[in-house]
Amino acid sequence: MLKSSVDRVAEATPHAIAGRMRGLSDRTLAWLFVAPSIVLLLAVNIFPLIWTIRLSFTNFRVNRPNAAVEFVGLKNYLNILSDRDIWLTMQATAHFLIWTIVLQVLIGFALAYLINKKFRGNDLWTTIIVLPMMLSPAVVGNFWTFLYQPQIGLFNYAVGFLTGADPSSFSMIGDVALAPWAIVIVDTWMWTPFVMLICLAGLRSIPPSIYEAAECDRASRWRQFWTITIPLVLPFLMLAVLFRGIENFKMFDLVVQLTGGGPGSITELTSINLKREAFEKWRTGYASAYAVILFVTVFGLASIYVKALNKVKQR
Amino acid sequence: MKFRHARFFAAFGALLAAGAAGTGQASAKELTLCWAAWDPANALVELSKDFEAKSGIKMKFEFVPWPNFADRMLNELNSGGKLCDLMIGDSQWIGGAAENGQYVKLNDFFDKEGIKMSDFIPATVVGYAEWPKNSPNYWAMPAFGDVVGWSYRKDWFSRPELQAEFKEKYGRELTVPKTFGELKDIAQFFQKREIDGKTVYGAAIYTERGSEGITMGVMDVLYSFGFKYENPDKPYELEGYVNSAEAVKGLEFYKELYDCCTPPGHSDAYMSEDIDAYKSGQVALHMNFAFTWPGINADANVGGDKSGYFPNPAGPEGAAYAQLGGQGISVVSSSEKQEDALAYIKWFAQPEIQQKWWQMGGYSALLKVVEDPGFATSQPYAQTFLDSMAIVQDFWAEPSYASLLQAAQKRFHDYVVAGQGTAEDALDGLVKDWTQVFDDEGKY
Numbered sequence: 001m002l003k004s005s006v007d008r009v010a011e012a013t014p015h016a017i018a019g020r021m022r023g024l025s026d027r028t029l030a031w032l033f034v035a036p037s038i039v040l041l042l043a044v045n046i047f048p049l050i051w052t053i054r055l056s057f058t059n060f061r062v063n064r065p066n067a068a069v070e071f072v073g074l075k076n077y078l079n080i081l082s083d084r085d086i087w088l089t090m091q092a093t094a095h096f097l098i099w100t101i102v103l104q105v106l107i108g109f110a111l112a113y114l115i116n117k118k119f120r121g122n123d124l125w126t127t128i129i130v131l132p133m134m135l136s137p138a139v140v141g142n143f144w145t146f147l148y149q150p151q152i153g154l155f156n157y158a159v160g161f162l163t164g165a166d167p168s169s170f171s172m173i174g175d176v177a178l179a180p181w182a183i184v185i186v187d188t189w190m191w192t193p194f195v196m197l198i199c200l201a202g203l204r205s206i207p208p209s210i211y212e213a214a215e216c217d218r219a220s221r222w223r224q225f226w227t228i229t230i231p232l233v234l235p236f237l238m239l240a241v242l243f244r245g246i247e248n249f250k251m252f253d254l255v256v257q258l259t260g261g262g263p264g265s266i267t268e269l270t271s272i273n274l275k276r277e278a279f280e281k282w283r284t285g286y287a288s289a290y291a292v293i294l295f296v297t298v299f300g301l302a303s304i305y306v307k308a309l310n311k312v313k314q315r
Numbered sequence: 316m317k318f319r320h321a322r323f324f325a326a327f328g329a330l331l332a333a334g335a336a337g338t339g340q341a342s343a344k345e346l347t348l349c350w351a352a353w354d355p356a357n358a359l360v361e362l363s364k365d366f367e368a369k370s371g372i373k374m375k376f377e378f379v380p381w382p383n384f385a386d387r388m389l390n391e392l393n394s395g396g397k398l399c400d401l402m403i404g405d406s407q408w409i410g411g412a413a414e415n416g417q418y419v420k421l422n423d424f425f426d427k428e429g430i431k432m433s434d435f436i437p438a439t440v441v442g443y444a445e446w447p448k449n450s451p452n453y454w455a456m457p458a459f460g461d462v463v464g465w466s467y468r469k470d471w472f473s474r475p476e477l478q479a480e481f482k483e484k485y486g487r488e489l490t491v492p493k494t495f496g497e498l499k500d501i502a503q504f505f506q507k508r509e510i511d512g513k514t515v516y517g518a519a520i521y522t523e524r525g526s527e528g529i530t531m532g533v534m535d536v537l538y539s540f541g542f543k544y545e546n547p548d549k550p551y552e553l554e555g556y557v558n559s560a561e562a563v564k565g566l567e568f569y570k571e572l573y574d575c576c577t578p579p580g581h582s583d584a585y586m587s588e589d590i591d592a593y594k595s596g597q598v599a600l601h602m603n604f605a606f607t608w609p610g611i612n613a614d615a616n617v618g619g620d621k622s623g624y625f626p627n628p629a630g631p632e633g634a635a636y637a638q639l640g641g642q643g644i645s646v647v648s649s650s651e652k653q654e655d656a657l658a659y660i661k662w663f664a665q666p667e668i669q670q671k672w673w674q675m676g677g678y679s680a681l682l683k684v685v686e687d688p689g690f691a692t693s694q695p696y697a698q699t700f701l702d703s704m705a706i707v708q709d710f711w712a713e714p715s716y717a718s719l720l721q722a723a724q725k726r727f728h729d730y731v732v733a734g735q736g737t738a739e740d741a742l743d744g745l746v747k748d749w750t751q752v753f754d755d756e757g758k759y
Contacts (some may be wrong), residue, residue: 059755063393064714065415085725150579174582176733262524263582264733265725279386281718282393 049295056289063282076289086290088265089273095180096187096255096269097248101241103188108195109237113229115196116203130193137190141257144186148172148258173259179267183255187248195240202236203229235313242305249298270294345373346655349388349399350642352378353586355459355606358675365671366662372655381586382526389717392417392647400650401659403458403642406442411714412645413446418454419646424657425453430664436460438707439680443643448712455643456660457680459606462626462703463535463638465498466593466601466611466696467491469623471510480504491625495536495568498600498628502576505599517576518600519592520569521585522732528585529731530710530723532602533569535638538708539630540565551758553749558742565630566738570731582732593617604640605703608696609676624699626706639707641678715752722748 024032056076060069080086115126132140147155150168160167172182206228214224252271255261261268261276274294278287348363350356356378363374377398379387385405391398392412404412412418421444425432432440432453439457446454471477472489481489485500492498502517509515521532534542541561546552556562573581578597581588586603593601594614601611612618629635644663646656662668669681673693678700684690691698711719723745730741753759 063389063411063415063717065393148580153580168579171580171582174580174732176735256525260523260525260583262728262732264524264729264735266733276721279390280721282389283718 052288053292055285056292058285060285060288061282062284069285072285076286077293079286080290080293085265086270086273089268089270092180092265092267093249093251093269093271096183096251096267097245099181099184100187100191100248101244103184104192104195104244105237105241107188108192108240109199109233111192111196112199112203115200129196132190133193135190137254138257140186140190141254144182144258145173148182150174174263176263176266179259179263183258183267186258187251187254190254191244191247195237195244198236198240198243199233202233205236206232231315235309238305238309238312242302242309245305246298246302249294344371344655345375346400346652346659347375347377347398348401348403348659349377349379349391350403351384352380353606354610355677358672358677362668362672362675362677363659365668366659369662370655370658372658374659382523385526385717395649397649397651399647400652400656401644402647403644404455405642406639407710407712407716407720409443409446409454409643410712410716413452413454414714416648419648419653419657421453421456421646421660422451424660425456428661428664430456430661434682436680436682436685436704438639438704439641439643442639442707442709442712443641443680446712455645456664457641458644458663459641460678460680460685460700460704461604461606461640461642462700462707463531463602463640464605464608464624464626464699464703466603466608466622466624467501468599468617468621470621471505471515471599472623491623492628494629494631495539496631499568499572499576502572502600506576513596515596516578516592516598518572518602519581519584519589519598520572520577520602521589522573522577522581522728523583523585523588524724524728524732525583526585527720527724528583529727530720531585531638531640533566533723533727533731534708534710535602535627536569536572536630537562537565538636538638539627539634540568541630541632541634544711551753553746557746557749558739561630561632562742563738566727566730566741569727570734570738573731605678605696605700606640608700609694612695622695624696626699626703636706636708637703639709641680713756715756718752719749722752 057071057073058069059072059076061067111129115122115129144155147153148171150156150171153167153172155172156167156170159165159170170178172178210228210232211224214228219227250271251269252275255267255269256272259267261272270290271294274287274290277283277290348359350359356376360374360376366372367374385408388399388402388404389408389411390396392402392404392408393415402418404418409418413420424430432444432451435444435457439460440453441448443457444453444455446452478489481487481501481504484504487497489501489504492501498518504517505515506517507514521528521535523529541559542565543556543559543562544553545556577584578592581592584592586607589601589603590607590610592598593603593611594617596616608624611622614622627635627637644660646653646660650656663672664681666681666683669679669684670687673679673684673690679685685701685704691701710716710723713719726741726745726748729735730738736744750759
C-alpha cells in the first residue's frame with residue numbers, strides 16, 4: 001500500500017520534535033499562529049503609542065540629543081489646552097469636518113439615489129463619478145491650486161462666466177474668507193464618490209418586496225422615501241460619516257498641497273499644526289502630548305458614534 | 316555527491332565574498348553630497364566631475380526641492396542618518412548642527428590644509444561657517460554666496476511713453492529705486508498696466524507660508540527700516556527692538572506692497588513662484604535671491620538687455636540692508652567617509668575651482684574671485700551681487716532657529732496675507748513667541 005505524504009512527513013520528523021508537537025494543545029497552536037501578528041501589532045502600534053504617551057510628559061526634543069530630558073508632568077497638556085492658536089486650529093478642523101461631511105452625505109446620497117435608477121450609460125456614469133477618489137490627494141491638491149489660480153484657473157473662469165465677476169478679482173486660496181471653503185470644495189469633489197458607493201450598497205440591499213408592499217398600501221413615493229429608504233440606508237450613511245469623519249479629522253496632504261495652512265493660519269488644521277510642532281519646531285514632547293490629545297478625541301468620539309450606529313442597526 | 320555540494324558552497328561563498336568586497340570598495344570610493352534642488356546644484360554636479368577625475372571618488376548627489384529641503388535634511392541630521400557625507404546646509408542650521416555635534420569642526424583641517432577664512436567674504440564666514448557667531452570656530456566652508464536683491468524690466472523702464480507718464484505723475488525719472496518708498500511708487504505705477512496687450516503687475520515678493528518664504532521677504536525689508544533682532548548690549552532682550560516703531564513701519568510697508576502691487580493669487584509665493592511671475596512677463600519688479608539672476612540673464616523672454624538688477628533700496632532713514640542667503644559646505648559627523656569628504660572640501664577651496672564655480676553660475680564667496688578686477692563686469696548682475704553682499708544681515712542661527720522661524724512665518728503671514736490684526740500686534744506677538752523659545756532654551 002502506498003504511504004500518504006502526511007505519513008511520510010510524520011515518519012521523517014525526528015522523535016524529539018514529534019514528541020514535543022504531540023504535546024501541544026489546540027489553544028497553544030492557535031496562539032502560535034496568531035503570535036507573529038500580535039508581535040507585529042505590539043511593535044508597530046502599541047509600543048509607539050506607549051512611547052508617545054511617555055514622551056508627552058517630558059521636554060524631549062529630537063533635535064537636541066545632548067540636552068537633558070526632564071519630566072514635566074502635565075505641563076505640555078496644560079500648555080496645549082490653554083493655547084489660543086491650537087483652539088483656532090481646532091475650529092478650522094471643525095469647520096472643515098462638519099461641512100465636508102454635510103456636503104458629501106447630501107451629494108453622495110443624491111448621486112447614489114440617481115445611479116440606483118436603471119438608465120442607459122449607468123455603468124459609465126458610475127465609473128466617471130468615482131474617478132476623483134482614485135487619485136492621490138497630493139496630486140489633487142496640486143492641480144486644484146491651478147484650477148483656483150485667479151489668472152488662468154478654470155474654477156475662477158467658470159465662476160466669472162456664470163456670475164459675470166472678473167475671474168482675477170478673487171483668490172480662492174489666498175483670501176481669508178474663501179480659503180476654508182476652497183478646501184471643503186476640493187475634499188467634497190474628491191470623496192463624495194466614496195459616500196455615494198456606500199449609499200449605493202445600502203440602497204441595493206433594500207429588498208424590492210418592501211417597496212412592492214408599500215405600493216400595495218398606496219404609500220406615496222415621498223412616504224416610501226422617508227419610511228423605507230432613509231431608515232434602511234441610515235446605517236450605511238452613518239458608516240460613511242464615521243469613515244469620512246476619522247479621515248478628515250487627520251486630513252493633511254490635500255490641504256498642505258492646496259494652501260499650506262494659509263492664508264495666515266486660516267486653514268491650518270490640527271494635523272498640519274501637529275506636524276509643524278513635531279517636525280519643524282522639533283518640540284517632540286509637546287507634540288507627543290498634542291498627538292495623545294488628538295488620539296483620545298478621535299477615539300472617544302468614534303466610540304460614542306459606533307455605539308449610536310449599533311443602536312440604529314438594532315432598530 | 317558531497318564533493319559536488321562542497322564545490323557548490325565554495326563557489327557560492329567566493330561569489331558572496333567578491334560581492335561584499337566589491338560593495339565595500341564601491342562605498343569607499345563614493346561620496347554623497349546633499350543640497351537643495353536648484354540651478355546651482357546642477358552646476359555643482361558638472362563642476363564635481365573634475366574632482367571625480369582627479370580623486371577617483373565617485374560623487375552622488377541628493378537634492379531636495381527648497382520647500383522640503385530643511386524638513387528632509389534636518390530629519391537626516393537629527394536621526395544620525397548616513398545618507399549625506401557632505402552637507403551644503405542653510406546658514407541658519409549652523410548653531411544647531413554645531414551644538415548637537417552634527418557637523419565636523421573644521422578648524423584643524425583648515426589649519427592643516429592652509430585654508431584661511433580670511434580669504435572669503437567676511438559676511439559669508441560669519442553667516443555660513445562660524446558658531447558661535449564672530450568666534451573662530453568653523454563648522455563649514457562658505458560654498459555659495461547668496462543674498463536677496465531685485466531684478467527689474469529694464470526694457471519697460473526705458474520706454475519713452477512710460478518714462479514721460481511716470482515723470483508727470485511722480486516728478487522724477489523712471490529709474491532704479493533708491494528707497495523702498497520709490498520702489499512702491501514704481502510697483503504701483505505698473506500695477507494692472509497694459510503693456511504689449513497684456514495686463515502686468517508691480518512686484519513679485521515673497522509670501523510663502525510653509526517653509527521660510529515670507530520671513531525672508533519681510534526681514535529683507537525690515538532691516539532697512541530699523542528692525543533689530545535684540546538689544547546689542549544685552550543679548551536676547553527683544554522688547555523694543557523686534558517690535559520697535561521702525562520695525563512696525565517696515566512691516567506695514569510690506570503689507571502695503573503686498574496689497575497694492577502683487578499679481579492676483581500671489582499669496583503663497585517663494586523663489587520659484589516669483590521667478591515664474593517674472594519670466595512670464597507678469598511683473599516689473601522681482602524680489603529674489605541672487606542665484607536666480609544667471610537664469611534670468613539667459614532667459615529668452617526677459618534675459619539679456621531686457622532685465623537689470625539692483626540691491627535692496629534704503630529705508631526711510633537711509634539705511635540699506637539685505638537678507639543673507641547662501642550656504643556653507645560641511646562634513647556630516649555621522650559619515651563614515653569623512654576623509655574623502657574633507658578631500659572634496661580641499662579640492663573645492665582651490666581658487667581655480669572657485670573661479671570655475673563662478674563661471675558656471677555658482678556664486679563663489681572667495682575674495683580672490685570676487686575681488687578680481689574683471690569680476691564686476693563679468694556678468695550684468697555681478698556688481699549688484701557685490702553691492703548686496705556688502706549689506707547683508709541674517710536671521711537667527713540659534714539651535715532653536717526652527718521654532719523662531721515658524722513663529723515668524725505665522726505672525727507675518729497672519730498679518731501680511733491674511734490681514735489679521737495690526738503690524739504692532741504681529742510684532743508684539745513675535746516678541747512673545749521668541750521670548751518663550753529663548754526662555755525654554757534657558758537664555759534668561
